Amino acid sequence: NAGVMxxxxxxxxxxxxxxxxxxxxxxxxxxxxxxxxxxxxGLKFMVYLQKENIIDESGMPKERFSAEFPKEGPSILRIxxxxxxxxxxxxxxxxxxxGNTEAFFGQGTRLTVV
Amino acid sequence: GExxxxxxxxxxxxxxxxxxxxxxxxxxxxDYFIWYKxxxxxxxxxxxxxxxxxxxxxxxxVTVLLNKTVKHLSLxxxxxxxxxxxxxxxxxxxxxxxxxxxxxxxxxxxxxx
Numbered sequence: 001n002a003g004v005m006x007x008x009x010x011x012x013x014x015x016x017x018x019x020x021x022x023x024x025x026x027x028x029x030x031x032x033x034x035x036x037x038x039x040x041x042g043l044k045f046m047v048y049l050q051k052e053n054i055i056d057e058s059g060m061p062k063e064r065f066s067a068e069f070p071k072e073g074p075s076i077l078r079i080x081x082x083x084x085x086x087x088x089x090x091x092x093x094x095x096x097x098x099g100n101t102e103a104f105f106g107q108g109t110r111l112t113v114v
Numbered sequence: 115g116e117x118x119x120x121x122x123x124x125x126x127x128x129x130x131x132x133x134x135x136x137x138x139x140x141x142x143x144x145d146y147f148i149w150y151k152x153x154x155x156x157x158x159x160x161x162x163x164x165x166x167x168x169x170x171x172x173x174x175x176v177t178v179l180l181n182k183t184v185k186h187l188s189l190x191x192x193x194x195x196x197x198x199x200x201x202x203x204x205x206x207x208x209x210x211x212x213x214x215x216x217x218x219x220x221x222x223x224x225x226x227x
Contacts, residue, residue, distance in 0.1 A: 004157075033214060040122050042203055042217040043158065056214060091157050093215075102148070103215060105157035 002027070004094050004106035005074075012112045013082050021077040021109045025094030032075045033093045033103060034067060043091060049075060082113045122201060124222040133191040135221045137204035142185060144206035148215065149178060149189045153200045161189070161202075191223075199225045 005024040013019050025032050030051050035043040048056040049069035060067065064082075069075040079086055089110050093103040127133045139147070145166040150158035164171045164178045164187075171178050177190040187204050201222050205215040 006157075035217075042219045045214050045216065048214050093158075102160055102163060104160065105150075107157045 004092055004104050006090075006092050006106035006109050008109060009107060010110050010112070012114060014114055015083055016081050019079040019082050019086070019111055019113075021079075021090050021092075021111070022074040023077070023092030023094075023106060024074040025092075026104055029094035029096050029104075031095045031097065032069050033095075034075075034077050035091045035093065037089045037091060037108075046077075046090075079111075082111075084113045087111055087113045122220045122222050124224060126224045126226060127194050129196060129225055129227050130193055133189075133194045133198070133223060133225075135189045135191075135202050135223065137187040137189075137218045137221075139185050139187060139204070139206045139218070141206060141208060141216075142182070144208040144216075146207040147178070147180060147187050148205045148207075149176075149187075150203045150205060150217075151198075151200045152203060152220075158203060194223075194225050196225045196227055199223055 004026055007022050011019055023032060032049045034046040036046055037043045045059040047060050047067045049067060051069055052071050064080045066078045077090060089108045091105050091108045093105045095103040125135060148163040149161040151161050152158045162173045162176050162178050164180050169180055175192045179188045189202060191198055201220045203220045204218045207215050
């Protein structure tokens with residue numbers, strides 16, 4: 001049973017380009033969470049999705065960032081017109097249910113904006 | 115609140131000693147807590163969890179203690195090994211947060227051989 005799969009592991013983008021980060025949850029999990037981590041900091045919640053629905057996007061910047069979790073395929077975190085401040089590790093987690101259930105994390109995508 | 119831009123606290127222990135990592139949470143409504151271990155370049159790895167109706171839970175070499183009165187959580191690691199060196203995060207969850215985990219700032223554990 002594969003864990004949460006994220007790709008790419010490393011992504012380099014020039015300022016102004018788009019970054020697409022993919023996350024395939026664990027088998028049987030229908031809840032996906034995206035977190036951002038800056039060096040030597042904790043993980044900051046960005047968005048919580050279920051299949052075809054955004055449940056909570058309170059941690060997402062209002063501009064340039066979007067997320068989706070289609071009926072088929074992985075969840076996608078999209079960052080448009082990237083800036084240097086977007087450089088961070090982005091982690092995806094999935095869980096089976098909602099509330100009081102263990103969330104499993106992927107290995108993350110390290111985005112570097114040059 | 116969020117600890118943005120602060121250096122993480124560090125705990126250094128000798129191999130074989132016991133480690134205690136502490137975490138203060140802010141929301142008294144939180145009812146589920148998890149400890150995660152994060153090694154360099156990797157994602158957080160689940161260690162142990164505890165629900166608010168419990169005070170203590172034990173796993174293999176690890177124990178989590180929950181004190182709801184003072185909103186304090188601790189992780190005890192017995193006979194610490196070099197492989198335990200990592201950053202440890204506590205996370206809390208409650209219905210007010212909309213079922214998303216809110217992470218603490220983290221503690222670096224360094225094990226000296």
